[in-house]
Amino acid sequence: MRKVLMAAVAGAMAAGAPAMAQETLKVGFVATFSGPNAALGEHLLQGFQVGVDHAGGKLGGLPTEILKEDDQLKPDVGVQVVRKLIDRDRVNVVAGVVFSNVMMAIHKPLTESKTPMISANAGPSPIAGKLCSPYFFAASWQNDQSHEAVGQHLQTKGVKRVYLMAPNYQAGRDGLAGFKRYFKGEVLGEVYTAVNQPDYSAELAQVRAAKPEAVYVFYPGGMGVNFVKQYAQAGLNKDFPLYSAFTVDASTLPAQGEAAVGTFTAAFWTADLDNAASKRFVADYRKKYGSTPSTFAAQAYDAARLLDAAIRGAGGKVSDREALAAAIKTAKFESVRGPFRFNTNNFPIHNFYLVETVKAADGSLEQVNRGVVFKDHADSYVGDCAMK
Amino acid sequence: MPRAALWAILLAMAVLLPFAADLAGQGYYVGFATRVAIFAIAALSLDLILGYGGLVSLGHAAFLGIGAYSVGIWTSHGVTAAPVHWATALAAGGLFALVTGLIALRTAGVAFIMITLAFAQMLFFLAVSLKAYGGDDGLTLWDAARLGPLDLSDDRTLYWVAIAWLVLFLLLGRHLVASRFGLVLQGARSNERRMRALGFDIRRHRLLAYVLSGMAASIAGCLLAHMTDFVSPAYMSWQRSGELVVMVLLGGIGTLHGAILGAAVLLILEEVLAGLTQHWMLILGAILVAMALVARRGLHGLLAALRGRR
């Protein structure tokens, strides 16, 4: 029941292939591919695909087989497919994973089987802290980092009174906590709404009554589409500038349209970032899929590049899991985000940028980089991690 | 084929499965079979009230959650003895069923469907707000549950335990539906008024059935937690309750073994179709519609009809 997306291309392309007896690389790619939240899984896979293409279809020069599995956004299904990948398909490494709750569920079977995991999105705080593992690597970020960046920006800007909103789950609570870690002004309201709540009119009325200087929210996916549209319709964007994280991005912007113009967010990467790796990625992604890549795609692309470098570093011996994990940790690759290195907890230390959504001259919507907020930013949970 | 022989063959297959999987180098299928057995227990328990009692619950996944959190909460406090988890789940599931059943059984039909959904949703949101136990993100269980000398994190061991529970519940269930209690329950499904006029306090019978069913489903929840080493509110989402209903209907209501069949077929269909195409839900949806239109009493009815025709 496997889905082989890419089989090995003939050895002709493998210029730098190791001379030893060649192994085959098997990558388990787990993400949410069905149901209402399938779009993000697609973004991850597409970004990863471009990364594999850039390695000539052979990550680390090895014939590469990608086994795609759908976690259906159900933690127990996630565990089931990961077990299948480990026990039956004997994959060398697992990548992907959109949602934190799925990541948390599969963390144990991965760690216990010593299977290297490269997260292309989810970076839950427990895994950055107490549950950190030598086999887990985040090619994305730690959940809190973007929130911290926005908090820092508002603090620097001298904003005194903010209003905070997020869905009522751990990532939402972590997010607002991260924001408050760097924002020291007054919090007029801190509202947690039901997960996947469609309508925010009641909460938006409270925002207007509170009269904050700025509003900061965390509403990923469909929630973000609803929220940003309704925020603009209520006329709030004129009076209270909207800051957000993971709410306005390339995956939601098409559906938000002009409602998102003028909102700010923070990210580790934007499509207009000026470095060679990013330019190449954006150009080839556009060529292949006809749209600007999202941050999700960029993370997954980095995951593929990271893996490619690591396998070369390990000399192609992917069956030795400990060696592969060690090689991932020390791998040097050109990240689309510029400087990239792993902290002791295997989460990246990297820059964060302020991002504004604007309407370009041709009427299209773009997310523009407005400068660095954090340089070489490490996450806040690394202290809880026992790895040194 | 005589029934006894059929059962013997099925049991033999269940016993041989792990060895066959090993032989074929496909140990993964033991885990998959465990999952089937777990959902079969949940579906079987639902069939007791749905098929025999005529009570359609759209909140049965709540009991999966109760069982799973019984394991999760104990484990997070360092108690890994599975019998403690199970006893807690039985007590908590039974109590939840008793309290909600007292209210829900005042209603019938669609109102019953919805009120059971309401109680499950309340429990769902309660679990989401349980920050100490992971909230929406769930709780990873780092210490394996133990049953005496046995380690339940071992695939093989858990498989045997799940099969043992399934067989136990199937035998208990069959005994129960053939008992006086079962006869009254089925009579009440068919003609409530007549049963009252005969002097049966059918609400008490239904409540007891609901409690027993909830307890059995809670055990399924425990096993699910043992298997995934993970607990989350997602186990009790209303979609999950809906899937349990679909399993029972697909297999054929009011037969017990139909529920097992339904659970197995639905999980296998998901597995197979997802391997064929990304758009497997389209096919699954069409299959379910066709089943509802063509086969009157699920797969069980379909098989019986085929046998009859031959």
Added chain:
Amino acid sequence: MDPILLLTQALNGLQLGVMLFLMAAGLTLVFGIMGLINLAHGSLYMAGAYAMAAVFAWSGSFLAGLAAAVAAAALLGVAIEMAALRLLYRRDHLDQVLATFGLILFFNELARIIWGPAAIFVTVPAALSHTVEILPGAPYPAYRLVVIAAGVAVAAGLYLLIARTRLGMLIRAGASNRTMVSALGVDIGRLYTAVFALGAGLAALAGAMAGPILSVEPGMGEPVLILTLVVIVVGGIGSIRGAFAAALLIGFVDTIGRAFLPALLRDLLAPSAANAVGPALASMLIYLTMAVVLAIRPQGLFAARTG
């Protein structure tokens, strides 16, 4: 409490209420008359939203989008009814549950194949994109006011249709006594199809009007389906009046709960406890309301006349 805020929240509750009523009216009619539990009602809502998005984008006219949504969903409803559901009227409710659950999976996936997995763009028509000062210092989105007005107008129209017209008479008769309607010499099959199309059209109208407010994506019908089921059960199955009352009740309870409950709890409890309990309790509130209503009146607020 701030009167302006209260008024705004009341309007929000009303707006949610009328949307729920549009959904609930069709579902409760179909249940009351045909005895059909149609879980795929949310799919018709989704169909309405997508049809509106497509036609609005193509023609640039919001009204054309609205009309197309209603027409397309009504046609889709007729197609579903004739192809599958009419075979299920006399069957067990459980067969209906299985079939319509299958339809949900089918249509969600179909939408994903046609429009992709991501949310698609629908905006409010330019003429309604501003806010209106309902009171000094209380701006309210013009579009939502129009939604409220449209919802109330449709409710009134539905009332007239049912109270005054021949179709309405047949619908009322059908809800209380099915055999009588066939005894009147009415083609019951056509009546059923008409009622189903009416329900589908109303659901699509709700979906189409929600399009500019909510994200139009596969699976958008299920959350609203659950709320709608809550509404019809609280209102009393088969009763349009009950659906109207319950839709407003649920709309208000949900809105007021979300708006004021967390703040109220913050006054009563420690902040951290209030932050943990508040949102959970606000999410539970409508289910709590339903459980209380059903515990006291198992037949719902306005039980359709039985027997």
Added chain:
Amino acid sequence: MTPLLSVRGLVRRYGALVAVDHVEFTVLPGEVHAVIGPNGAGKSSFLALLAGEARPDAGEIEFAGTNITRLPAFARARLGIARAFQITAVIPDFPVLQNAVLAVLASVGRGFGMGRAAMHDPVLLDGARRLLARVGLAAQESRLAGDLAHGAQRQLELAMALAGRPRLLLLDEPIAGTGPEESRAMVALLQSIRQAPGERPGIVLVEHDLEAVFALADRITVMAEGRVIACDVPDRIRADAAVRAAYLGDDAR
């Protein structure tokens, strides 16, 4: 003789309609007390009140010295009030024997009986077969009750009602709608029930078939528009001018 059942001032309203309007009514032990009246007279509502399926708005019901006004249907059944419905109420998807077993179970079993098999219990089976023999259905025990002819279903229902050796039988039109053959058999069966030694239950008989009523009843109560307009022995009822005007005039053959 103290009455087995006595009803005082019983009222039941449905909205503006007063279905049962201050009804006074008694049944003596062993007596067949028929209730007749035109359609919509409130007979079925009255019977539902006696059975406990509906609650009265006013009035008292006393049975064998116990006030049962507030008791639910199943509790009244346990006191010895059995019931046959106007629309035949057997368990259609059970075989005939299983229907009878249920009825016997209702009379012998208290508690849930989870540990005891139902269809292999000789006590239940023997009792059930005796009942079926009594109403002449022994040969049909393995057929589905829903497949029986209408009259046979009526007989089965009566058998089920008799299982608990009831002290009071509430019969809602047991004869109406059956063919002449079945109707004669039912009258004979009812005669045999009231004459069976040791049992002699009181019977409340609501019936349209006046021939049967006059053949069976010891007393007849005539209802119209929810009220009792006459209550007397059959001969006097036959002669009562008011009853004739209200009812018999149009209906008597």
